[in-house]
Amino acid sequence: MTAIETLFTPWQSLAGGVLIGLASVLLMLTLGRIMGATGILAGVLTPSAHPDIAWRLALLAGMISGPLAVMAVTGQMPAVDVPVSIPMLLVGGLLVGIGVTYGSGCTSGHGVCGVARLSRRSIAATAMFMLTTGMTVYVIRHVVWA
Template sequence: METVFTPWASLGGGILIGLAATLLMLTLGRVMGATGVLSGVIAPTSRQDFAWRAALLAGMVSGPLAIFAVSGAMPTVDVPVSLPMLLIGGVVVGLGVTYGSGCTSGHGVCGMARLSLRSVVATATFMIFTFATVYVVRHVLGM
């Protein structure tokens, strides 16, 4: 399996995520962690809390539609693993988010920007286990 390096698309996406996280912090004083946003939509604490979270999720989901409107083609997504692997990955990520008190976007983007020691440790842990997982899956298991 080959991973295609896309520096310009990655830079653009990173800038948009950083801008969105900054605007959310400036306007509402909230951290933009994707799992926290999602859990607040599932179990909102107030109508206002639900509204901004639902709007943010709608923006995340509508991204491919914006690309379609500009380019005339839907972005292609290639997921080179089976459904059982996706489900196992989802459970592992869910456990990590629960025990790590947040996800990669909350810790890696927002927490690191606020110089949170907990987020620095969490992000380093995410990265170490990501590198190890990719190494094992690609080079040990040969998938």
């Protein structure tokens, strides 16, 4: 098996973090809403339960069009390398969906917005996300791919 290499991209990561933080602050300031991606998507998928669909669609369109903005600036689409099969992606998506349901939100909602609001539930959820992520990376890199 081939080891997975993670590229260190501090400037791109910083820029992305600043943009996500700015977007979440602007959404809270303008509409009083929390920018949790799964909650926004759920509002689009169940419009009868969420009549405020316009801003949700606009935000999703912005998320989807991000790679096009990168292409406009750099002249090329961002490289995406997914080192797993389609069935594994589907299993991962299902597990994320279950986690989002039981965790009352996703990493963006808890980690970016909830922690900033000093929500105890979000701080606990984010701590669990980070702990689980660290353990998963360790197991994949040092046990499975060893």
